[in-house]
Amino acid sequence: MTRLTRREWLAISATLAIACERSQRSSDTRTPRRVVSLSPGTTESVFAIGAGSRLVGRSKFCDFPAEAAKLPSVGGFVDPSFEAILGLAPDLVIGVQGPGGRELADRLSQRGIATYFPGTDSFAEITAMLHGLGERLDSSAGAKRVTDDITAQRKAVAKALEGRPRPRALMVFGLRPIVVAGRGGFPNEMLTLAGADNVVTSERYPTLGVERVLALDPDVVIDTTGVAGHKTEQLHADLPGWKELRAIKEHHLVVIDDERVMRPGPRVGQGLVVLAKALHPKVSIPS
Incomplete structure (x- = not known):
C-alpha cells in the first residue's frame, strides 16, 4: 500500500477545502434571494408559502396580498419591461405559461437569470407549481401546508355535494x-x-x-x-x-366577482368553496 507524504496530504486537504468552499458557494446561490413575479397567482403563492420577503418586483396585476402592491411594478405579464426586470437584479423570474413567456424566459436565460414558468391550468398543475416554488425558494414545508389546505377544501366540497x-x-x-x-x-x-x-x-x-x-x-x-x-x-x-x-x-x-374563483393560485380551494356555494345555495359547505 502506497504511503502519502505529508506534502501530498496537505495538497489533497487544500484541494478538498477549496472544493467544499466552492460547493458551499454554489449551494448558497442555488436558493434565489431576489425574485420577480409576473403573475398574480405566482405572487400570491410566494407569499403563501412563506417566501414573500424574497420578492423584489411584480406585474401590475399582482394586487394580493397587500404587501405585493407595495413592490415595484415591471408592467404586465404579456408585455413586461425587460429593462425594468433587469433593473431589479433578480436571480429568479417567475410567472405562468402564456403569451410571450417562452421568449422572455429565453432572453432572461441569456443573461444568466433563472426562470420558472409552470402551467396553472388545472388543480394538479397549481399544486405542482406551489411545490416547484417551495423547492426553489427553500419553502417546501410552506408549500405542503398550502396544498394540504387545497386538498382538504376539495374534499369538503365533494363530500357536501355528494348525490x-x-x-x-x-x-x-x-x-x-x-x-x-x-x-x-x-x-x-x-x-x-x-x-x-x-x-x-x-x-x-x-x-x-x-x-x-x-x-x-x-x-x-x-x-x-x-x-x-x-x-x-x-x-x-x-x-x-x-x-x-x-x-x-x-x-x-x-x-x-370574487377573484379567488378564477385566479389559479394558493386560494383556489377557497374559490372552489365560493363557487360551490353560489351554485348550491341550500347546501351547507364548510369554508
Missing part, C-alpha cells in the same frame, strides 16, 4: 362578444368540482352567438365579467335576445 343534482351551467367571461368557458382548462375543472356540468362542449374559451347560447339552454349562467351585481343583471337583460334565455327569465344568474 346532489348537477345544474347545467354556462360560465361567461365576456358579453360583447360572448366569451365562455369550454371543455378543458382550469375554469371547466372548477365548474365540475363545484357540482355543475358545463353545457359547452368545444375546447377552451370559445366565442358564441346568442342563438347558440339559447340552443344550449343552461340551467344557470355564471357571470365572471367583474361588473357590480345589479348592473350585470341589467346588462344581461339588455343584450339582444339574451332575455329570452330560460336561466335569465328564471333569475338563475350567478354573478361571481
Whole structure:
C-alpha cells in the first residue's frame, strides 16, 4: 500500500477545502434571494408559502396580498419591461405559461437569470407549481401546508355535494362578444368540482352567438365579467335576445366577482368553496 507524504496530504486537504468552499458557494446561490413575479397567482403563492420577503418586483396585476402592491411594478405579464426586470437584479423570474413567456424566459436565460414558468391550468398543475416554488425558494414545508389546505377544501366540497343534482351551467367571461368557458382548462375543472356540468362542449374559451347560447339552454349562467351585481343583471337583460334565455327569465344568474374563483393560485380551494356555494345555495359547505 502506497504511503502519502505529508506534502501530498496537505495538497489533497487544500484541494478538498477549496472544493467544499466552492460547493458551499454554489449551494448558497442555488436558493434565489431576489425574485420577480409576473403573475398574480405566482405572487400570491410566494407569499403563501412563506417566501414573500424574497420578492423584489411584480406585474401590475399582482394586487394580493397587500404587501405585493407595495413592490415595484415591471408592467404586465404579456408585455413586461425587460429593462425594468433587469433593473431589479433578480436571480429568479417567475410567472405562468402564456403569451410571450417562452421568449422572455429565453432572453432572461441569456443573461444568466433563472426562470420558472409552470402551467396553472388545472388543480394538479397549481399544486405542482406551489411545490416547484417551495423547492426553489427553500419553502417546501410552506408549500405542503398550502396544498394540504387545497386538498382538504376539495374534499369538503365533494363530500357536501355528494348525490346532489348537477345544474347545467354556462360560465361567461365576456358579453360583447360572448366569451365562455369550454371543455378543458382550469375554469371547466372548477365548474365540475363545484357540482355543475358545463353545457359547452368545444375546447377552451370559445366565442358564441346568442342563438347558440339559447340552443344550449343552461340551467344557470355564471357571470365572471367583474361588473357590480345589479348592473350585470341589467346588462344581461339588455343584450339582444339574451332575455329570452330560460336561466335569465328564471333569475338563475350567478354573478361571481370574487377573484379567488378564477385566479389559479394558493386560494383556489377557497374559490372552489365560493363557487360551490353560489351554485348550491341550500347546501351547507364548510369554508
